[in-house]
Amino acid sequence: MIIDYLRTLDIRHSTVAHMTLRAIRTFLKFLFEQGLIKEDISLSVPQDNYQKQAKLPSVFSVDEIQRMISKIDRARPSGKRNYAIVLIAARLGLRASDIAGLKFENLFWQQSIISICQYKTGRQLQLPLLAEVGEAIIEYLKYGRPISNEPYVFLSAGSPFRRMHTPGITSLVNRAFILSGVNIEHRHHGPHALRHSLANLLLEQSTILPVITEVLGHENSRSTKYYLRIDLTSMKQCMLEAPAVADGFYNQKGCCFYA
Numbered sequence: 001m002i003i004d005y006l007r008t009l010d011i012r013h014s015t016v017a018h019m020t021l022r023a024i025r026t027f028l029k030f031l032f033e034q035g036l037i038k039e040d041i042s043l044s045v046p047q048d049n050y051q052k053q054a055k056l057p058s059v060f061s062v063d064e065i066q067r068m069i070s071k072i073d074r075a076r077p078s079g080k081r082n083y084a085i086v087l088i089a090a091r092l093g094l095r096a097s098d099i100a101g102l103k104f105e106n107l108f109w110q111q112s113i114i115s116i117c118q119y120k121t122g123r124q125l126q127l128p129l130l131a132e133v134g135e136a137i138i139e140y141l142k143y144g145r146p147i148s149n150e151p152y153v154f155l156s157a158g159s160p161f162r163r164m165h166t167p168g169i170t171s172l173v174n175r176a177f178i179l180s181g182v183n184i185e186h187r188h189h190g191p192h193a194l195r196h197s198l199a200n201l202l203l204e205q206s207t208i209l210p211v212i213t214e215v216l217g218h219e220n221s222r223s224t225k226y227y228l229r230i231d232l233t234s235m236k237q238c239m240l241e242a243p244a245v246a247d248g249f250y251n252q253k254g255c256c257f258y259a
Helices: 001-008 012-034 063-068 075-094 096-100 131-143 166-180 193-202 208-214 221-230 232-237 247-253
Strands: 112-116 123-129
Touching: 001 012, 012 247, 063 075, 063 166, 063 193, 075 131, 075 166, 075 193, 096 166, 096 193, 166 193, 193 208
Parallel strands: none
Antiparallel strands: 112 123
16 A cells, blocks of 8 residues: 555655655654554665755854854843853854753863763764853853753753753754844854854865864764865865857857857
């Protein structure tokens, strides 16, 4: 029955077919894991050769990011928290999941280092605890963070004061961009956009790829090469002069331009 259904899918829309196959496979896997079916028939669902073409990452200029940061209302406790979070994302390029999971044990003040085990990759990552970032965290801890025994640095602004999660980090960065007046049309404007922007800045500064890989905590340079597509300065250096076309080419008989 499933195979017959798959034959009805319009193969011209590869994305629809791919997502349908994925949904069926996931559902059958769930049924098997819950003991509702005896065999894992998700393995029988055919694979497709769909390959998603990654979109160009959204990036913001240094001036745009600085404008967004400067517009954060730091007079309020939540503003002090948001300011520190945005700085971490913009200056260090940490993912939202790692910012949400940041604990006090990850902050090594004397060595000026942030050391975390990345949520996405499971790899250990050490980054410099920049003075600007450190001061923002201290200001939040002193004057903005609710009294709590939670081991996590960043807490929700309202009671009960619990650790923040990835959606909350993403939401506050989105809101900071919107309130800043920075042009966000056709551009993602969450923590990942700040991460992309940091990568773009490093490329503009001619930072070698292995260093960017270490800063962003990628498993290998293949992931980092994703950002090469937005390095317009370097790509312009690879441009070749197009040879001139003789004027007679467009007038020759048999050419599509021949009148």
